[in-house]
Amino acid sequence: MVKLKSPVARPATVQSQPAEALQTDSAKGSTARFIRQGDSRPSKGTQPTNFRLPAVIIEMLDEEALATGQNKTTILKAALLAYCTSMDQNEKNRWLLEAPKH
Template sequence: MAITLNKPIVDEQPAEAPTAHEVARFIADGDKRPTKGRAVSRTYRFNQVFIDVMEADAQRMGQGNTDILKAALTAWHNMDDNTKNHWLLESAKM
């Protein structure tokens, strides 16, 4: 029993070689680290009273200011809307 294979159709035209710029861009894109889970740098302005509260808690807890902000945002994310509105009004008083 013999198997007959079909010959593939090959394009006889030579493929265009990529330019040096295209090669360099391909290599650079491959060398980049994935951005998933990467921290993004942001800048915010706080009144001094908020900075004092954050630094006092960071020192008391032995954590950094960023960790205190992350914890506060985690708590905020888990609050219901009524509690969020309450703390928005309270923060305006500070």
């Protein structure tokens, strides 16, 4: 034997809410979504990455940052771009062999 549940009647206060109250609830929800989206960080297509560098290289980065007025991230980006785009294979190999010496 299957028992069917009878529909639950809503309280009179919920059923008789004016349309203005329903609009206020949806406005509150959209306001909350707007604030939550504003609090989130914008995605720039970048992601944090950690590297372990010897103290000598970090000192070199610090000196270069002071000399150029750029931050260390910008200097590392420039170095990587130079390495990946404008160096021929022989020069890349030379720097790969020199890197462990520092």
